[in-house]
Amino acid sequence: MIDFFTESHSAQVVNSRMGPVVEPRLRMVMESLIKHLHVFVKDIELKQEEWDSAIEFLTQCGQMCSANRQEFILLSDILGVSMLVDAINHRRPPQATENTVLGPFHVDNAPIREYGAAISLDGKGESCLFEGTVKDLFGQPIEGATLDVWSDNADGFYDVQQTGIQPTWNNRGRFVTAADGKYRFQGIKPVSYPIPDDGPVGQLLARLGRHPWRPAHMHFLLTAPGYERIVTHTFVNDDPYLTSDTVFGVKESLIQNFAPTPTESTKWKAQFDFVMHQEASE
Ligand code: BEZ
Ligand code: FE
Numbered sequence: 715m716i717d718f719f720t721e722s723h724s725a726q727v728v729n730s731r732m733g734p735v736v737e738p739r740l741r742m743v744m745e746s747l748i749k750h751l752h753v754f755v756k757d758i759e760l761k762q763e764e765w766d767s768a769i770e771f772l773t774q775c776g777q778m779c780s781a782n783r784q785e786f787i788l789l790s791d792i793l794g795v796s797m798l799v800d801a802i803n804h805r806r807p808p809q810a811t812e813n814t815v816l817g818p819f820h821v822d823n824a825p826i827r828e829y830g831a832a833i834s835l836d837g838k839g840e841s842c843l844f845e846g847t848v849k850d851l852f853g854q855p856i857e858g859a860t861l862d863v864w865s866d867n868a869d870g871f872y873d874v875q876q877t878g879i880q881p882t883w884n885n886r887g888r889f890v891t892a893a894d895g896k897y898r899f900q901g902i903k904p905v906s907y908p909i910p911d912d913g914p915v916g917q918l919l920a921r922l923g924r925h926p927w928r929p930a931h932m933h934f935l936l937t938a939p940g941y942e943r944i945v946t947h948t949f950v951n952d953d954p955y956l957t958s959d960t961v962f963g964v965k966e967s968l969i970q971n972f973a974p975t976p977t978e979s980t981k982w983k984a985q986f987d988f989v990m991h992q993e994a995s996e
Pocket of ligand 1: 910
């Protein structure tokens, strides 16, 4: 048993202070966290001023948080941690649609809209028809699947970022599939936009020589009784930021073809089929 703190045994000393009755998962998580944190500090021989500015940075992140802004999630996003946690927790059969981050702009209880209805209410942007089928792993259509969809408007803002400027529920809606599993809605071709970068996370990105942009995408949250929920987005295939998404959300399988439709009333068509897999039974 080591009692006193030393540089060489620092992590062991800290971990040895845990009491005898600690919830096993918490013990495992904390022991590993302390071990890796101390290795990191030793590896870079952290200077006192650097530790002080790290504390100042975290303080600023906390001060930036409000009911509408979560700077710590944004930090986790740009460090790739959100996508790593998501990947570990959503390993799926290869045919199933891949997951990606929810992001800060989802709003519960968007209006349920009819098959083919418009979600874009502000008259801006290039019209785009989104359509496809929700299927199971065997290619069978899923009836009663809900697709909750949301995107930015043509100026690169979600409605919740511009209350009083954009119509409420602009570029949002929920669609429920019938027996053929099909969905269809009229939106706009989404545009790329920067994540909120007016806080400490934005300053960090700038110091790291990184841009704050996300490639254009349409968000989808799919639920269906008996199937695992899918949180994902589809990405516009010609976007310049596809390979440098600041939150690492792009997966190749989620890049969607946006086809021009010169002879039709909609400017673009974007077809995408979703594949859900059944929830594991406990
Ligand atoms: C989004 O796609 O809405 C998003 C995701 C992560 C951070 C910021 C925005
Ligand atoms: Fe988004």
